[in-house]
Amino acid sequence: MxxxxxxxxxxxxxxxxxxxxxxxxxxxxxxxxxxxxxxxxxxxxxxxxxxxxxxxxxxxxxxxNLKDSFEANYLNCQQNYRIVLPRDEEGQRISAGVRGKEAAIDLPLNQHQVSLLLGMAAHLRGFDFLEKAPSIIVHPYGWIEVEENCDLQIELIKLVETCKDSKDVVVENQKNRWFRLSISPECVFFDDAYFRCSYYQKDLQNRQNKVCVTAIRRQFITRLGTVAEDKKEAKISTSIIKSLDKLMKGEQDDSLAISVRGSYRKPPLHDGLSSLGMRGLLRQDAGAVRIFCEIMEN
Incomplete structure (x- = not known):
């Protein structure tokens, strides 16, 4: 249609x-x-x-034969780029940059403003809210409508002013009523602490070829409301799970790490984590491949 x-x-x-x-x-x-x-x-x-x-x-x-006429027109649509929203804690900073080389940016945000951006980013990515601030209405493509003369409107206007010179954190304001984080959604990710993975030990003991892994994004609270927990399941090979276990125990064999990283990117677990808002389970850090997500045995 x-x-x-x-x-x-x-x-x-x-x-x-x-x-x-x-x-x-x-x-x-x-x-x-x-x-x-x-x-x-x-x-x-x-x-x-x-x-x-x-x-x-x-x-x-x-x-x-007509082409779609709609354009979302996000103002920040840089290629090969990611922005990573931090935890809602004092002193946390947003990271941005080329994929794999994100670094903390110099933007003077207070904790409330970070919490605002977390909520806007969650809505932009299409995450479900368990409850929302009563003074807002959410619309498609990341837009948030706010009531006139409420505290949240004042906070959002101040946020726009704080971010006005940033090329990374671009916040749009229409008539002081509609606001959005204007970044291509596929470029927006969240701190690793929001995520964990789990699998059942019995699946390994049963000598199955594949193990079901559940990737979970924890519930978190933002200034715009409470973002619901979400999870994705994926079956990955038993050999990858065993290799991940070795990495978690500190066995930093370079050939093992590179092999695991290459294998991990192929199964749907990588895509599942990405859709939840995580950059990835395995990443390069100071020349070594590290696991950036809590992995639990059940």
Whole structure:
């Protein structure tokens, strides 16, 4: 199904409209060609029919060939780039930069502002909230609408001012009512401390070829609300689990570490952690491959 609109470029008012199905009548391409929906709602597009000499088949084909008109238009869309949101603790700093070489950036944020950015980043990535601040409404593409004259509005306006010169942390403000962290969502990640993995020891003892590993993002609290725990399951080879266990015990054999890292990137566990917001289970650090996530036996 396609929705045809003109001029949509990701602004919050239009995103709000797209999110509210009660304000829209949805037409499949077949229904557009017929001029009405199956329940009798009429599309007043007679001029379009005339333009195609009432050839409804050609009209449908032309609509199918149209490119999507929507653009999210995130202001920070750097290539091969990542930004990593820290824990909501005093003194924590945001890291950003080329993938694998992220470093702490010099941005004077207080703890409340970090908590705001954590909530905005979680919404941008599509994470579920168990509960949200009562003064906000969330919209698609990272937009947050805030009530007039509330404390949160004042905090968000100050956050925009603090980040105005940053090329990494870009916060958009529309009319002091709509705000978003304007970064391509696939570039946004979270501190390693939010994650853990677990597997069952009995799976190893049963001499199975693969072991089910559960990757978990812990529940965490932000200024915008409480972000729900989430988990992904993946089956990976028993040999990788055993190799990870050796690395956790400090057996820093270079050939083992490189082999494990290469093997780990292939199974779905890596993709599962990425979708939860973690950069990866294994990364290079000071010339050695290290595990950056708690792994537990059940």
């Amino acid at each position: 396609k929705l045809f609109t003109s001029g949509i470029r990701g602004d919050p008012a239009q995103s709000s409209l797209l999110a509210d199905n009660e304000k829209l009548i949805w037409f499949t391409l077949e229904e557009v060609a017929q001029g009405q929906t199956s329940d009798g709602k009429i599309a007043y597009i007679e001029a379009l029919f005339k333009d195609f000499d009432d050839d409804r088949t050609s009209l449908k084909q032309a609509l199918e």
